[in-house]
Amino acid sequence: MDDYASNFFQVKGTVFTTEANGALVDITAKSSAYLPLQEACIHNLKHVEEAGIFPGVQEEFIIIGESEADDSLILSLRSLQYDLAWERCRQLQAEDVVVKGKVISGNKGGVVAIVEGLRGFVPFSQISSKSEAEELLEREIPLKFVEVDEEQSRLVLSNRKAMADSQAQLGIGSVVTGTVESLKPYGAFIDIGGINGLLHVSQISHDRVADIATVLQPGDTLKVMILSHDRERGRVSLSTKKLEPTPGDMIRNPKLVFEKAEEMAQTFRQRIAQAEAMARADMLRFQPESGLTLSPDGILGPLSSELPAEGLDLSDIPPAEV
Incomplete structure (x- = not known):
């Protein structure tokens, strides 16, 4: 476990000079101090300057040892950053983000994934897809914290919990930002926060799209609307067609489509809500036994014959049990 910060002295120093393998630091001591490259940062670096270490920079360091060669003190920034990283992970776990x-x-x-500079383990049972480890290498995946134990140096993560959290927020008609992952003749696969959705060629624009590559390219960022979401199969259907202010805007002026996306999606949701309300009203017209009737102004309510003229007698209703 990296707990140097709790076992060694903390000192303030000024970087004197840098070199390929580290940096010389003035800590106003009788002997010189050296910051090795591997102790300059929690991340792997090729040069200390990648960690912001330049001549003249002042930092708080931890003395972690002494060189046997010349008795110079060995410094570390990495140990301080580890303590902060564990604290940050505990906070993120508590917030369930x-x-x-x-x-x-x-x-x-x-698989092993880097989170906040720490190496965390993601069991295959906690990965939502059936991907092999080789398929996930170098990829960034959404994760949630399962266990954060600094004393045992155990950091366990779950991709499955993160995906479930993200998918719960994918309401039909909601607008999300995504990145084009790949193009197929039948549509484009869009990454929306770690979830792959399909933007079918027929849902790109009201105008016909003969070649998807003329509208979208891998790496493009765009706004899409959730058209359908099959949670059991993990399939998400997307649309930009529904977000077009006028037919063909996605081809001629996609910027306008993205600017008006929320407004157009709101209109779409209102139309859906109205259609559902009308469907329920039609159903009740043919089900008088439900005890509800539709007034001339479209308001649902109980049949007037069911209510006594003097109102309801509530005197015999017992209090709720605690």
């Missing part, structure tokens, strides 16, 4: 982690390796049990 979704984070992104980059997969760097894998084994028979799962």
Whole structure:
């Protein structure tokens, strides 16, 4: 476990000079101090300057040892950052938020992902897709914290919980921002927060799209509307066609489509709500036994004959039990 910060002295120093393998630091001590490259940051670096270490920079360092060669003190920034990273992970777990982690390796049990600079383990049972470890390498995947134990150096994560959280928010008619992952003759696959949705060629625009590549390219960022969501199969259908202010805007002026996306989606949701209300009203017209009737002004209510003229007698209703 990386707990240098609790076992060694913390000092303030000024970077004197940098080199390929580290940096010399003035800590106003009789002996010189050295910051090795591997101790400059919680992340792997090729040069200390990637961690913001330049001549003249002042930092708080941890003294982690002494060089046997010349008795110079060995400093670390990495140990301080580890303590902060564990604290941040505990906070994120308490808030139950979704984070992104980059997969760097894998084994028979799962994959290792970097989160807040720490190596966390994601068991295959906690990965929502049936992907092999090799397929996930170098990919960023959404994750939630399952276990954060600094004393045991255990950081366990779940992609399945993160995906379930994200999918719960995918309401029909909602607008989300996505990135074009790949193009197929029948449509484009869009990454919407770690979930792959299909933007079918027929749902890109009201105007016919003969070649998807003339409208979209991998890496493009766009706004799409959730058209349908099959949670059991994990399939999400998307549309930009429904977001067009006028037919063909997605081809001629996609910027306008994205600017008006929320407004157009709101109109779409209102139309759906009205259609559902009309369908319920029609159903009740043919079901008088339901005890409800539709007034001339379209308001649903109980049949007038069911209510006594003097109102309801509530005196015999017992109080609710605690």
